[in-house]
Amino acid sequence: MTTGTTSTAGEPPLFGPQGQFGAFFDDPRWALALIRATVLEAAHPQVGAALADNSVFVTHPWRRLRNTLLSLRRMFDADPAVREREAARLNRLHARMNGSDSRERPYDAMDRSTRAWVVATLFEATVTMCRWGGQPLDQDTMERMYAEYRGFLAALDGDAGALPEDLNEFWRYFDRVVEEELENTEAARIILYRLFDHLPAPALLASAPTLWAAGRAVVGPLLGAITVASLPEAYRRKAGLPEMPGASTLMQGAYFAAGLARFLPEGWINAETIIDTLSLSPDSDDPRARTVAALAARVKRASALLRLLAPISEDPAPATPTGKNRRTAEEFFRHVLDQTGDGHLDWPDLAAMARELATRLDLDEPEETRLYDAFAAWWRELQTALDTDGDGRISAGEYAAAVPSLAGPALIRVAEVLFDATDKDGNGVIDATEHRALFRTAFHRDLTTTDATYSRSAFVGDFLSFMAGNRTNTPYDPLFSDA
Known part of the structure; x- marks a missing residue:
């Protein structure tokens, strides 16, 4: 087994449907793991500064998620031309992101070690989600998947040298970065303490703000507690993150429950379809719009009933327009x-x-x-x-x-x-x-x-x-x- 960027003779290709990334792309546990990986990325001073200055993940999280999933799908595509084109696009995007953080430390989204850390968090989060979901990966599978992620980095940087070649060395590298380089950055704090509490509704639920606020009031704190409990202990200690009693059990239970979805018939869960549906507005001409419109109408009625039964504080609504189709x-x-x-x-x-x-x-x-x-x-x-x-x-x-x-x-x-x-x-x-x-x-x-x-x-x-x-x-x- 190799940890390089190409597959050995007789083995399935690293990229495409037969790759390990493709096997996990629609796994519901990835939703939890991706949040965890994003916090660990944001805790790196360079990534955190770039996110704080340039990202729309707080105001437009669903847009950001959709674009991230599309990019990842392309970067692990079976066609080398698709991967090369997406890598070139990402490099152009990252080349435009540089500056200084609040402590006047320079950051550059093209920094090789920083980009390696982003790839490392995605790989580590996938391995961790499998372990907590009751499906730990064997050594050969982990090594093949690590080779895929090093191939991802090689497509961006020209080689994968910023990540250790050996998988065992990777775990030492990961622990060292967590211990020595991660910080309690503003971007990480926003994800943990603001994003879940103020997550805007996707287009599908935009017409039912009360129902969305009610669901968010329950799910938001749970996601926050699960995410904090899932972070490495060394980082929790460094950032002073409190751990609620029972949060570790809740976290492992959430991963295990999400992992049960692997027993559903193939194709029942499709990440891109779910995100596309959430992005549909009821008046869209998409073929799914009729179903979405009916669902939105029911959601709106449920929201009105909930407002009568238990008034909930919502996000400030925009001021009433001064005239038809007008705004201030x-x-x-x-x-x-x-x-x-x-x-x-x-x-x-x-x-x-x-x-x-x-x-x-x-x-x-x-x-x-x-x-x-x-x-x-x-x-x-x-x-x-x-x-x-x-x-x-x-x-x-x-x-x-x-x-x-x-x-x-x-x-x-x-x-x-x-x-x-x-x-x-x-x-x-x-x-x-x-x-x-x-x-x-x-x-x-x-x-x-x-x-x-x-x-x-x-x-x-x-x-x-x-x-x-x-x-x-x-x-x-x-x-x-x-x-």
């Missing part, structure tokens, strides 16, 4: 522009918009860079027009006071670049297939034209109108606002 500048700032949820508008917010658009359209170079450059130019224009106190970011007050300045030449350029990226065949109009690639739905009724296309001028006009904060219920709302 503060609402638009909070729900659309402030992608990272830190209360200010700065470059990471616009970069998150560009990243989501590039992901949806599955852009390669040079289209991806052209889109980022357009958003960067818009950010510079916004700074000049709205940053009145010169602190390098824009507050909600500064935005509201000068909102007419938002739609300048740079924003028009963003709309034009986005149109070109969406118009894959370059024929000067967006057809139904291209529209769905961006918005994941068919043409809106008010966009239907005689030739069933979307012209450049109409697209740019609608984009500018949306970005001016004047309209709601447009295709752009779920694109930038959905959790």
Whole structure:
């Protein structure tokens, strides 16, 4: 058995359906293990700083989860071309993330040792979830899986040298990083103490905030306790994390119960289908929309009944719009522009918009860079027009006071670049297939034209109108606002 990046003669390939990652991708225990791995990633100072500055995992966790699952599926695909293309995309994304943390320590998402730690947490979490789920892996299976994850790292970095070649040495490496390098970072604290308590509802349950708040009030603390109990003791001690009595038993019970799903018929649980369904809005034209709409109606009735029986404190609701399909500048700032949820508008917010658009359209170079450059130019224009106190970011007050300045030449350029990226065949109009690639739905009724296309001028006009904060219920709302 080898721990390299290729399989030996006579053995199934490392990647694809026959690989170990593929065998566990739809395993419900992965939901718990992925949270654990994310906390251990965020506890690394470099990763934690990058997450705090650039990630939308607090305000848009379902979007982040969907994109993460898609990326992992591609990185473990049987086709080398698919893996290479996704690795190149991830490298371009990470190359744009660098800066300094709150203690003025530099971070760089391309740092090899940091990327190795991210891969290490995914591997270790998978091994651990199997052990706690009553299905411990034998040595040969662990070594094959470790070879897969080293292959994952090699695809990103060119080689897997930042991770030990020997599996036994890996466990010493893992313990050393936990003991010597991990910290009680802000990002880790947010995941443990804020994310579960304030997790926004997915699109499917957005119409039933009371029911969502009730479920979250019960499940959130349980997930937090399970996650804390699952972390290495050395890190819990270093971070001063309290362990509730019985939390360890609860944690092992949760993993074991989730592990029982392996006895269900094959195909009953599909991670991507579940995430796609949660992301559907009841008015979507997706074939599953009728079922989703019926479920949403029942959920809404249950939510109303629950509100009558036991009023529950919910997240602050947005202010009532001043007119039909209208909203205030503060609402638009909070729900659309402030992608990272830190209360200010700065470059990471616009970069998150560009990243989501590039992901949806599955852009390669040079289209991806052209889109980022357009958003960067818009950010510079916004700074000049709205940053009145010169602190390098824009507050909600500064935005509201000068909102007419938002739609300048740079924003028009963003709309034009986005149109070109969406118009894959370059024929000067967006057809139904291209529209769905961006918005994941068919043409809106008010966009239907005689030739069933979307012209450049109409697209740019609608984009500018949306970005001016004047309209709601447009295709752009779920694109930038959905959790």
